[in-house]
Amino acid sequence: MSVLIGQGIDAHRFTAGRPLVIGGIRIEHEEGLAAHSDGDVLIHALCDALLGAAALGDIGQHFPDDDPQYSGIDSRILLRRVMQSLDERRLRVHNVDLTVVAQRPKLKPYMPAMTQVLAEDLGCPTGRVNLKATTTERMGFTGRGEGIAAFAVVLLTAPGDSG
Numbered sequence: 001m002s003v004l005i006g007q008g009i010d011a012h013r014f015t016a017g018r019p020l021v022i023g024g025i026r027i028e029h030e031e032g033l034a035a036h037s038d039g040d041v042l043i044h045a046l047c048d049a050l051l052g053a054a055a056l057g058d059i060g061q062h063f064p065d066d067d068p069q070y071s072g073i074d075s076r077i078l079l080r081r082v083m084q085s086l087d088e089r090r091l092r093v094h095n096v097d098l099t100v101v102a103q104r105p106k107l108k109p110y111m112p113a114m115t116q117v118l119a120e121d122l123g124c125p126t127g128r129v130n131l132k133a134t135t136t137e138r139m140g141f142t143g144r145g146e147g148i149a150a151f152a153v154v155l156l157t158a159p160g161d162s163g
C-alpha cells in the first residue's frame with residue numbers, strides 16, 4: 001500500500017439572496033456565497049485536495065463554472081463524483097483535515113452535522129474527518145466579512161507501491 005497527499009484551497013464572496021451552504025449543511029445567515037454552484041466553499045476545497053492527491057487536476061477542469069449543467073448544483077453531487085473517480089482507481093480516504101476561515105457566522109454548532117455529511121460522502125468513519133473553523137482576527141477579506149475561505153488536506157491510500 002502507498003499513500004498520496006493532496007491539498008485544496010477555495011474562497012467565495014458573500015452575496016445577498018442566496019442560502020449559505022458549508023460542508024453540505026445549510027447555515028442560518030443573512031447572506032450566501034456567490035458561485036456558479038451552490039457555493040459550498042468547504043466541499044470545493046475538499047474536492048481539490050482529493051483530485052490533487054489522485055493527480056487528477058482540479059475541480060474547474062472536471063466541473064467547469066461556465067457549464068450550465070452545474071448551475072446551482074449541490075456540491076455534494078460534485079464530491080460524490082470525485083469519490084467515484086477515486087473509487088475507480090481503488091483510492092481510499094485515510095483521513096482529511098479541513099479548515100474554514102470565516103469571521104462570521106459562527107460555525108461550531110453546525111460542525112458535527114458537517115462532519116457526518118462529509119464522512120458519509122468520503123466513505124470513511126467520522127473519526128477520520130477533522131473539521132476546524134477560525135477567524136483571521138478581522139484582518140483580510142475573511143476578517144472584513146467579505147467572504148469565506150476553506151483549506152483542505154487529505155491523505156489517500158492506494159494499492160501497490162506507486163501510481
Ligand code: MG
Pocket residue numbers: 010011012035039040041044
Ligand atoms: Mg469554489
